[in-house]
Amino acid sequence: MIAARSALQYNIAMWVRRTRHKPTRFSFGVALLAALASSCAPKPLTLGFIGGLSGRNADLGISGRNGALIAVEEANEKGGVRGRRVVLEPIDDAQDEAKAVAAYASLSAAGAYAVIGPMTSDMALAIVAAYDKGPPLVSPTASSPILSGLDDIFLRVNPPNASEAEWLARYAHADGVRKPLVIYDESNKAFSEGIAAAFSARYAELSGRQAMRISFDSERGARHAALAAEARETGADGLVIVASASEAANLAQQLRKAGFDGLLYGTGWAMTQALLDNGGASIEGMAFTHYFDPNGVGERWLRFRSRYERQFGRPADFVAGLGWLAASAAIEAYRSAPRLPAKEAILKRASFDGLQGELIMDRYGDAELERFKIVVRDGAFVSAP
Amino acid sequence: MPSLRRTITILFGFVINLPLAILGVAIYLSVLAGVNENVENKNETLAKAAEEAVRQSLADGALLLASVTEAKAPYGETPGAVFLESALVRTGIFEAVQILDAAGRVLLQLPGADEYAGLDMSRQPYFTEARRSQSFPFISSSFRSAFSGNPTAAIVLPAEDGYAVGFINLEWLSRLIRAMNFGRDGYVAVADRNGTLIAHRHEERVAAQENISYLPLYPWARDQKRGTARYEIRGEARIGSIGFVDEAGWILIVSEPVIDAYAPARKVALIAALGVLAALALAVTGSTALARSILNAFNALVDDAGRLATGDYSSIRMRSPYSEINALIESLNAMAGSVAERERSLVAAKDELASALGVKETLLREIHHRVKNNMQIMSSLLALQEGKLVSDADRAVFEESRIRIQSMAMVHEKMYQSEGVELVPMREYLGDLAAGLLELYPNDDVALNVEGDQIELDLVRAVPCALAVFEACANALKHGIAGRGAARVTIRLESARGRASISVCDDGPGFPAGFDPSNSDSLGFQLMGGLAEQLRGELSWSNAEGGGAVLSIRFPLHGE
Numbered sequence: 001m002i003a004a005r006s007a008l009q010y011n012i013a014m015w016v017r018r019t020r021h022k023p024t025r026f027s028f029g030v031a032l033l034a035a036l037a038s039s040c041a042p043k044p045l046t047l048g049f050i051g052g053l054s055g056r057n058a059d060l061g062i063s064g065r066n067g068a069l070i071a072v073e074e075a076n077e078k079g080g081v082r083g084r085r086v087v088l089e090p091i092d093d094a095q096d097e098a099k100a101v102a103a104y105a106s107l108s109a110a111g112a113y114a115v116i117g118p119m120t121s122d123m124a125l126a127i128v129a130a131y132d133k134g135p136p137l138v139s140p141t142a143s144s145p146i147l148s149g150l151d152d153i154f155l156r157v158n159p160p161n162a163s164e165a166e167w168l169a170r171y172a173h174a175d176g177v178r179k180p181l182v183i184y185d186e187s188n189k190a191f192s193e194g195i196a197a198a199f200s201a202r203y204a205e206l207s208g209r210q211a212m213r214i215s216f217d218s219e220r221g222a223r224h225a226a227l228a229a230e231a232r233e234t235g236a237d238g239l240v241i242v243a244s245a246s247e248a249a250n251l252a253q254q255l256r257k258a259g260f261d262g263l264l265y266g267t268g269w270a271m272t273q274a275l276l277d278n279g280g281a282s283i284e285g286m287a288f289t290h291y292f293d294p295n296g297v298g299e300r301w302l303r304f305r306s307r308y309e310r311q312f313g314r315p316a317d318f319v320a321g322l323g324w325l326a327a328s329a330a331i332e333a334y335r336s337a338p339r340l341p342a343k344e345a346i347l348k349r350a351s352f353d354g355l356q357g358e359l360i361m362d363r364y365g366d367a368e369l370e371r372f373k374i375v376v377r378d379g380a381f382v383s384a385p
Numbered sequence: 386m387p388s389l390r391r392t393i394t395i396l397f398g399f400v401i402n403l404p405l406a407i408l409g410v411a412i413y414l415s416v417l418a419g420v421n422e423n424v425e426n427k428n429e430t431l432a433k434a435a436e437e438a439v440r441q442s443l444a445d446g447a448l449l450l451a452s453v454t455e456a457k458a459p460y461g462e463t464p465g466a467v468f469l470e471s472a473l474v475r476t477g478i479f480e481a482v483q484i485l486d487a488a489g490r491v492l493l494q495l496p497g498a499d500e501y502a503g504l505d506m507s508r509q510p511y512f513t514e515a516r517r518s519q520s521f522p523f524i525s526s527s528f529r530s531a532f533s534g535n536p537t538a539a540i541v542l543p544a545e546d547g548y549a550v551g552f553i554n555l556e557w558l559s560r561l562i563r564a565m566n567f568g569r570d571g572y573v574a575v576a577d578r579n580g581t582l583i584a585h586r587h588e589e590r591v592a593a594q595e596n597i598s599y600l601p602l603y604p605w606a607r608d609q610k611r612g613t614a615r616y617e618i619r620g621e622a623r624i625g626s627i628g629f630v631d632e633a634g635w636i637l638i639v640s641e642p643v644i645d646a647y648a649p650a651r652k653v654a655l656i657a658a659l660g661v662l663a664a665l666a667l668a669v670t671g672s673t674a675l676a677r678s679i680l681n682a683f684n685a686l687v688d689d690a691g692r693l694a695t696g697d698y699s700s701i702r703m704r705s706p707y708s709e710i711n712a713l714i715e716s717l718n719a720m721a722g723s724v725a726e727r728e729r730s731l732v733a734a735k736d737e738l739a740s741a742l743g744v745k746e747t748l749l750r751e752i753h754h755r756v757k758n759n760m761q762i763m764s765s766l767l768a769l770q771e772g773k774l775v776s777d778a779d780r781a782v783f784e785e786s787r788i789r790i791q792s793m794a795m796v797h798e799k800m801y802q803s804e805g806v807e808l809v810p811m812r813e814y815l816g817d818l819a820a821g822l823l824e825l826y827p828n829d830d831v832a833l834n835v836e837g838d839q840i841e842l843d844l845v846r847a848v849p850c851a852l853a854v855f856e857a858c859a860n861a862l863k864h865g866i867a868g869r870g871a872a873r874v875t876i877r878l879e880s881a882r883g884r885a886s887i888s889v890c891d892d893g894p895g896f897p898a899g900f901d902p903s904n905s906d907s908l909g910f911q912l913m914g915g916l917a918e919q920l921r922g923e924l925s926w927s928n929a930e931g932g933g934a935v936l937s938i939r940f941p942l943h944g945e
Binding site: 053055056057059062065066069073090092224225246249250253254256257274277278279281282311312314379 | 489500503504505506507508509510526528529531532533534577578579580581589592593594595596598599
C-alpha cells in the first residue's frame with residue numbers, strides 16, 4: 001500500500017511538470033470567410049427551451065435539453081431548415097413557476113418560433129395560466145392530464161400520465177402487492193398528485209383496497225432516511241415513488257437500508273440515467289410503465305443513443321429522446337409550413353417520426369403511445385414481458 | 386503639352402505621397418501582425434497559466450485527500466470524521482467526501498455522517514470507471530450529486546480496503562478561474578471531457594451542466610489541446626485559447642470577444658490611418674506650397690522674360706528661394722545687360738555707318754555732278770565744233786553725239802539729285818529724260834508719256850538702260866513723227882519674275898516692211914543692241930497692231 005501511495009504521489013507530482021507539443025492554429029482566414037459568409041445568412045430559427053437545469057432534479061431538464069440540442073445540430077448539419085440555421089436558447093426555470101413564466105416571456109419577446117419544454121407539469125400549468133397566446137410550448141415530458149384536451153399554447157410529445165398510473169396499478173395488483181404506498185413529491189404537484197390519485201383509484205378498482213399516500217417536497221430539502229422510516233412503519237409491501245430520479249434513488253437507497261424489501265414502482269419522471277447511477281442495487285427490479293423502450297433496436301434510436309453518449313459522455317434516456325422529438329417536431333413543422341404560426345404548423349402536420357416510431361398528436365396537441373413495462377435489471381432499464 | 390504644375394504635382398505624388406502611403410501600409414501590416422500575435426500569445430499564456438493553476442489545485446486536492454484519508458482511518462470514529470471534514474470539506478476544495486469499501490458501499494460520507502453509511506455507490510460512474518481504469522488519482526466526468534444536487538466531479542483514490550472519493554466543489558473551481566477574468570468580457574472556462582462546463586464565470590451555466598461539445602471549438606480543442614481559434618456563441622464572435630489538463634481530460638478555454646481581443650489592432654489601424662492621412666495631408670499641403678512657390682517664381686520669371694522681349698532690359702529684381710532660379714535670373718539679367726550693350730553698340734555703329742554713307746553719297750553726288758558737268762562741257766565743246774561744220778550730215782552726227790552725251794549727263798544728274806545714290810527710280814528718271822529729249826527736239830505737238838511699273842536700277846544698269854531708252858525715243862522722235870503735226874510717244878515699264886521690260890512706242894508709220902537693223906547702218910540700233918547685251922538682255926522691235934513702231938528691251942533686274 002505504501003508503494004502504491006508513493007506511485008500515486010509520483011503521478012500527482014508529474015501532473016505539474018509535463019509539457020506538451022505546440023499545436024497548430026485554426027486558419028483565421030477560413031474563419032473570417034466563414035464569418036463573412038454567415039453575415040449574409042438569413043436570420044436563424046430560434047427554438048427556446050425551458051426546463052429545470054439546476055438543482056437536485058435537474059437531470060430531467062438536462063437530458064431533455066441535450067436531446068433537443070442534438071435535434072438542432074442534426075438540422076444544422078443538413079444545412080438548416082429552409083436555409084435558416086436553427087439555434088436553441090435554453091433557460092433554467094429551476095423548477096420555479098415564476099422563473100418559468102419569466103423564461104417564457106423572455107423567449108417570446110426574443111421571437112422564438114416555439115419553446116421546447118417545460119419538463120414538468122407544474123411549470124407548464126404556470127405558463128399556460130399566464131399566457132394564452134405566443135409561441136407554443138412543446139413539452140417532452142410534462143404529462144399531467146389537467147393539460148389535456150385544451151386549445152391552448154401547450155402541446156406535448158408524450159401521453160398524459162393517467163394511463164401511466166393505471167398501468168402501475170395493474171402491475172402492482174398483478175405482482176400481488178396488498179398494501180401499496182404512494183410517496184410523491186409535491187414540488188411537481190400537478191403531475192405527482194394526479195398520479196397518486198389515479199393510482200389509488202385504479203388500484204381500489206382492481207383490488208378493493210385503498211393505497212396509502214405520503215407526500216414530501218424536495219424543494220424544501222427531503223430527509224430521505226426519515227421518509228424511509230415513515231414508509232417502513234406503514235407496513236407497505238409495495239411502494240410507488242413519484243419523484244425525480246435522484247429523489248427516487250436516494251429514497252430507494254434509504255428504504256433498502258431501513259430493511260424494506262417490498263416491490264418498488266416508479267414513474268417516467270424518475271426514469272433517467274441518474275436513477276441508475278445513484279440507486280445502486282437498491283433499485284434492482286424497480287418497475288415502470290413507459291412508451292419508450294430502452295432496449296429498442298431501431299436504427300434511429302441506436303444512432304441517436306450512440307451520438308448522445310459520444311457527445312455527453314453518458315447514456316441516452318427516454319427524456320433525451322423526447323427532448324429530441326419535441327425539437328424535431330417544431331423543426332419539421334416549420335419545414336412543412338413555414339408561413340404558418342408554429343402551433344398551427346405542428347397541429348396541421350400532426351404526425352412526426354420519432355426515435356421509436358411515429359408520434360401522432362390530436363387536435364389539442366396531446367399524444368398517446370403504446371406503453372411497455374420497464375424494469376431495472378443489472379443497473380439498466382429493460383423492457384419486461 | 387504637359388504643364389509644369391501638373392508635372393510637379395505628379396512628381397510630388399510619386400516621390401512623396403506614394404512612398405509615404407506604402408510605408409504607412411507596410412508599418413500598419415507589420416504592427417498589426419505583431420499586435421494580433423501578442424493578443425493570441427497573451428491569451429495562450431493565460432490559458433497555460435490557468436491550466437497550471439487548475440492542475441496544481443487538483444494535485445494539491447488529490448494529495449490532501451490521499452494524505453488525510455491515509456492518516457485517519459478507521460473512518461467510523463468521530464474524531465477521524467471531524468478531522469476529515471475539517472481538512473477536506475471546510476477547505477472549500479471538496480463539497481463532500483466519501484470513503485467506500487471495495488464493493489462501493491459507503492463507509493463514511495461527509496458531511497452527512499451516518500445517514501449515508503451503507504448506501505450503494507457501486508453503480509456510480511465515478512466508482513465503476515475508477516475501478517476499471519486502476520489509474521489513480523482518477524478524475525471523473527462531471528455529474529450531478531444525488532446528495533447535494535450540485536454538479537460535481539470526483540477525485541477517486543485507492544484507500545485502505547476501498548476508495549476515497551472527493552467531490553470537487555465546482556464553485557471553488559469557478560472562483561479559482563474567475564480570478565483570471567480580464568478585460569470587458571474575457572474569462573476562463575473549464576469543460577470536462579464530455580464538454581460539460583465545470584467552471585465558468587456564470588455559475589448558473591455550471592449549475593445547468595451546460596454542454597459546449599456542439600461548438601466547433603470543442604472537438605478542435607480536444608484534438609489540438611493548444612492554440613487559439615475563433616468561434617461563435619450566442620451570435621457573438623469570440624476567440625478561444627486552449628489549455629488542457631490531460632490527467633482529467635479537462636479543457637480550459639480563455640475566451641474573449643473578437644471585438645475586444647483585437648481592439649489594439651483596431652487602435653493600431655486607426656492610429657496608422659490617421660498618421661498616414663496626416664502625413665499625406667502634410668505632404669499635400671507642403672508639396673502644394675512648394676509647387677506654388679516654384680511656379681510663382683517661374684511665372685514671375687516668365688513675365689520678366691516677356692518684358693525683356695519688348696526691349697525693356699532693366700534688371701529683374703525678383704529673388705526666389707531657389708538658388709537655381711536665382712541663377713537663371715542672374716543669367717537673364719546678364720543676358721539683358723549684354724543685349725542692351727550690344728544694342729547700344731549697334732545704334733552707334735548704325736549712326737557711324739549712316740554718317741559714312743552720307744559722306745559717300747556726298748562724294749558720289751559730287752562725282753556725278755562733276756561727271757555731268759564734264760559731259761556738259763563736252764556737249765558744249767561739241768556744240769562749238771558743230772557750229773564750225775559746214776556739212777549738215779556732219780552737224781547731224783555731232784548733234785546726235787551731243788544729245789547722247791547730254792543724255793548720259795542727265796543720268797548722272799539724276800543720280801546726284803536722287804535721295805539715294807545707289808538706285809535710280811527709272812519711271813521718274815525716264816520721264817525727265819524724255820522731257821529733256823523733247824527740248825532737244827522742239828515740237829509742241831509731241832506728247833511723251835511714261836507709264837507702267839516703278840523700276841529701280843543700280844547705276845551699272847541705269848546708264849545703259851537710259852541710253853537705250855534715249856536711243857529708242859530719239860529714234861521715235863526722229864522717224865516716228867517726222868512729217869506729222871501731232872504725235873505721241875509712250876514709254877512703258879513692266880517688271881515681272883525678276884525681269885524688266887521697257888518698251889518705247891510711237892504712233893507713226895512703224896518700221897518699214899522688210900526692215901532689218903543688221904542691214905542698216907543706224908548707229909542707234911547698234912548702240913541699243915550693244916547696250917542690251919551689256920544689260921544681258923535682248924532688244925526687239927515690231928510694229929504695233931494699230932500702227933506705230935515698238936522697240937523693247939528686256940533684261941534681268943539683278944546681275945548674275
